[in-house]
Amino acid sequence: MAKEPETTSSQPLRLYRDLADWYPLLTPVGNYAEEAAFYLRLFETHCQQPPRTLLDLGSGGGHNAAHLKAALACTLVDLEPSMLTLSRRINPECEHIQGDMRAVRLGCVFDCVLVHNAISYMTSRTDLASAIATAFAHTAPGGVAMFQPDFVSETFVTLFHDGYWSLPILASAGAMLSP
Numbered sequence: 001m002a003k004e005p006e007t008t009s010s011q012p013l014r015l016y017r018d019l020a021d022w023y024p025l026l027t028p029v030g031n032y033a034e035e036a037a038f039y040l041r042l043f044e045t046h047c048q049q050p051p052r053t054l055l056d057l058g059s060g061g062g063h064n065a066a067h068l069k070a071a072l073a074c075t076l077v078d079l080e081p082s083m084l085t086l087s088r089r090i091n092p093e094c095e096h097i098q099g100d101m102r103a104v105r106l107g108c109v110f111d112c113v114l115v116h117n118a119i120s121y122m123t124s125r126t127d128l129a130s131a132i133a134t135a136f137a138h139t140a141p142g143g144v145a146m147f148q149p150d151f152v153s154e155t156f157v158t159l160f161h162d163g164y165w166s167l168p169i170l171a172s173a174g175a176m177l178s179p
């Protein structure tokens with residue numbers, strides 16, 4: 001059976017372009033409060049001086065920044081102009097820059113660099129290495145760069161095998177359909 005082509009971040013995703021206005025309905029900003037507080041605690045614990053500035057690479061709708069900006073001056077970088085437009089609506093006080101996390105160079109450093117779930121779009125070792133290099137190029141001495149993928153190999157469960165959905169997803173679909 002022919003393998004599905006890999007999705008890479010050079011293949012535009014409609015959710016982040018013409019469907020971007022739907023994004024906050026799928027993943028509301030309020031849902032990010034707890035994890036943003038956790039990231040802030042980690043930054044405060046591990047930065048060698050009290051952190052003041054944050055660079056968010058792949059910032060999307062700015063939903064983490066919405067909770068972090070009270071404590072940190074946030075600069076938000078995303079590939080997609082539609083996502084930056086969304087984020088500007090809720091984070092007008094933050095700087096927004098269109099750029100690719102694999103290549104962008106802003107010519108300055110930050111106490112904290114966050115690459116949240118957008119790191120999952122780095123689907124080759126070369127892209128991943130480039131994104132990590134970008135994060136480190138923007139991390140101030142004594143600062144912290146943090147990567148927060150949605151999935152890690154230790155807990156990853158494959159839901160699709162050889163063209164068929166696997167049991168966990170069928171079970172959850174069944175639970176949703178049961179009265």
Ligand SMILES: C[S@@+](CC[C@H](N)C(=O)[O-])C[C@H]1O[C@@H](n2cnc3c(N)ncnc32)[C@H](O)[C@@H]1O
Pocket residue numbers: 009016032057058059060061062063064065077078079080083099100101102116117118121
């Ligand atoms: C799930 S969203 C991020 C959500 C974000 N963490 C938040 O707080 O709202 C993923 C984002 O990654 C961005 N992205 C994907 N590849 C990228 C790249 N190479 N450079 C910069 N941003 C990228 C997409 O445009 C999209 O906005």
